[in-house]
Amino acid sequence: MLELNNVTVTYPGGAGSLTALDHMDLQVDRGELVALVGPSGCGKTTVLNVLAGQVKPAAGTVRLAGEPVKGVLPSVGYISQADTLLPWRSVLDNVALAMELRGVDKKTRRERARALMAQMGLAGFEESWPRELSGGMKKRAAIARVLAVDPAILMMDEPFAPLDALTRQRLQDDILSLWETTGCTILYVTHDLTEAITLADRVVLLSARPGRVVGTYAIDLPRPRRVMDVKFSPRFVELEKTIWSALSRELAAAEGQP
């Protein structure tokens, strides 16, 4: 479904260019939930931006559903690291935005947005401004906004990083049930290993910059999962130990970088 082959990305910079990704290979199958982990600055966001057609690789090929990526693809829902609700629109109009851009008429899109908001636990906040929402609610609204057009692929960039542990856990459960019910493909970027193992079918570990895949770990925890059920299972702890030892090597390497 998603495919990076031999992709190299370099950013021009003041002090010479910077290689963010170095001959990177990554494949995500249809319906899979893959978590991408790695030290900060290793190129995780860059991977998503390449897949979304926002960054052009210097070399290599990028394919989405078998098609080479050129430009922005509407079948991909991308939830970025930043808070990107439009502050001058009500939450409802934010959730309806993608439908509005596609010319869905006002009544239909408002109805659908209302239903999505209820599904994401945002009922009652339709007419609020984004600034009136908590961090967790903003993230849920951002997810609802993307879900409104039924994307076949969801890419999320550390969506819950700034949230408190309790909220994060609730939203992780939301992601799990969303994925179970819709069967969409999810590429999930995080630097939180516990989160990665909890959610994913497969955890892909990136090296310190320049990013390369240094390990892929199949997560054979039973489905359907709920955060609280898996977190304390012996298999979970075992997996966490294995991946952590590899990740900590990369973290050490990242520390040595300027």
Add this chain to the structure above:
Amino acid sequence: MRGPKVSPGVWTVLVLAVLCLLWQWASAGGQINPFYFSSPSAIWGSFRSLLAAGTLQKHFIVTVKEAGLGLVCGGVLGTLAGLFLGTHPRVSAALMPLLTGLNGVPKLALGPLFIIWLGLGLRSKVLIAGLMVFFVFAFNLYAGIRSVDRSLVLSVELLGATRGQVLRKVLWPASLPWVMASLRTALGLSLSGAIVGEYLGASRGMGWAISAAGERYDTAQVLCYVFVIVVLVIVLDCVLRGVEKWVLRWQ
């Protein structure tokens, strides 16, 4: 210990009233010469007679029309220019220094030229007012567009927005605070543009009336027009503030 809340408007009126009383007392008692400095009662008197004769209304309408047209034309063109420059970095790299230079030209000094070109009537005043306003909008909107959060634009592009949609749904609403700020600055500018334009050459309007009264040493009438202008600006600014509050209620 704090007294009951008094709105700032009440204080403004109070200060004004005290100043007027002092002024009246000083001119009546001979501390200041009413020939040069007039007095509130004389100003009020000339206000009433101008009103009764219909002269005030006539000049008022002329000036407001010139300033209003200048504000609308300069505002719309300046907004369009700012939007265009903000969204076309290569064009703006070439044109901004030019615009900055042009903005440095004292536009009032060009007034006589405009009057030669466009005559003593409405059009030359609209041009002066509009030109002063144009640069305010152009520069503010340029800065506004440039300061729009890139990640907002990106996220909306990723939802499938076309260039036009990005402009309409992100860039434009994001620059509305700048439009409102420009509008409030431009309000006073367009009025002074029109009035000074009339000063330079006209046959009617408040600027012309002021200069005519000045030539007659009629200080009461000069100050009467000045007060009308001050009150007009205060009222319009209040209205704009209300509009701004509503337009930017999301902030």
